[in-house]
Amino acid sequence: MQKRAFVQSTSATVKVFAAAGSWIESDAVAQCHQVAALDGMIHVAGMPDLHPGKGAPIGAAMASSVLYPLLVGSDIGCGIAVFPIRLKRVVPERVAARFPDLDKPVDPDDLAGADIPAGYTDSLGTVGRGNHFVELARVDGVLDAGHASRLGLSGGDLVLIVHSGSRGLGERILRAHTEVHGAGPAPDPAAYLEMHDAAVRWGALNRRLMAARVAEALGAEVTEPIVDVCHNSVEIRDGVYLHRKGAAPGDGGDVLIAGTRGTHSYLVAAHAGPEAGHSVAHGAGRKMSRADALRRGKAKHTVEELRRTPVGSLVVCGDRQLLFEEAPTAYKRIEQVIGDLVGHGLATPVVTTVPVVTYKTADLGPRKGGRR
DNA sequence: ATGTAC
Secondary structure, three states, X not given: OOOOOOOOOOOOEEEEOOOOOOOOOHHHHHHHHHHHOOOOEEEEEEEEEEEOOOOOOEEEEEEEOOOOHHHOOOOOOOEEEEXXXXXXXXXXXXXXXXXXXXXXXXOHHHHOOOOOHHHOOOOOOOOOOOOOEEEXXXXXXXXXXXXXXXXXXXXXXXXXXXXXXOHHHHHHHHHHHHHHHOOOOOOOHHHHHHHHHHHHHHHHHHHHHHHHHHHHHHOOOEOOOOEEEEOEEEEEEOOEEEEEEOEEEOEEEEEEEEXXXXXXXXXXXXXXXXXXXXXXXXXXXXXXXXXXHHHHHXXXXXXXXXXXXXXXXXXXXXXXXXXHHOOXXXXXXXXXXXXXXXXXXXXXXXXXXXXXXXXXXXXOOOOOOOOO
C-alpha cells in the first residue's frame, strides 16, 4: 500500500465493465485510477473498449463535481451517425470510385445562409483521420426484428455510417484551456460549455454534410440520421459533470457501436445505469497502439488485403500508414465488446451491419497504389 | 485526433 498523505484524500470509485476473459490494457486501467484521484471525482466507468489515451482513458465515463476539459479531449463532439440510403446497384468498386473527396472541405459559398456553429468553416464536410470513417454498409443480422422495424431497418438495407467530429474547432477549444490551465478544471464551466456545445453542434452538422456529399456523389437520397450519438462530451447529469471520452450516452437511446474496417458493426438499444455512467462503448477499441499496429501490420498484412477485406468490402485509403494503423487486427473483436455490454445488461443488439465500402482518406492515383 | 513542425 502506498503511504497516504496527511489529509486522507477520497478517491472515486472505478468500475470496468468487461468480463474477466476480456483483455483490457493495464495502462488504461491505471489511467482510470489516475482520473479517479482527481479533485472532485466521484465515479469512473470503464467501457469494454477501454484503451489508453493521451492524458485520459478512451472508453470511459467520468463523473465529477468539477469540469475537466481534458477528460473530453480535443475532438469535442465526435460521434457516429447512421443514415438510411437507397441505391439500385451496389458494386463495391464502382461505389469506391464514385466516393467524393472527403478530405477537401465544402465550399463555404455553398453554405450561404446556413448556421455554422462558432462560424468555423475550415474543414467543414471533412472526415479527418485516425479512426474516423464514412462507410456504406449493409444491414446483415437482424437480432431484434421489432426494434429494427421501428427504425425502418430490414436485412439487406443500406446505410451510411459516419464517424467524425469537430476537426480543428474542438482542438482549438481544448488548447485554449490547456495553454492556461493545463490538465486542471475549467475555472468558468459555463464559458467552456458554451464552446463545447458549439463543437458538438458542429460535429453533428459535419456528419450530415458528409452524408449529403456521399449521397449526391452516388446519386442517392439521404434523410435525417436514425441514430446520431456523440461519444466525446460532457453534460450536467444528476447535478455533476459527466464526462465521456470514447463512451456513448447509453440510457434509453440507440447507438451504433463501430466494429472495424473489415468486420461487422452493431446497432444496439442501450440501457446503462449510473454505475456505467449512463454509457456504453463506442467501438471495438484498440488493442494495439498505432506504432505497434504499424510495425506488426507491415509484417502480417499486404496493402491489398487491407484494402479488400475478408467480408468483401473495399477500403478507400491512400495513406498506407493509416491503413496499417487501422487494420482490423489492431482492434479487439467487436463481438467481445458487445458480449461484455450484454453481459452487464447495458445494451441489447438490434442489427449488425457489414461494410461495403469504407472511406478513410482520398485514394492514391492508380499509378501510386502499388504493393506493400 | 489535430494542425503544424520537422
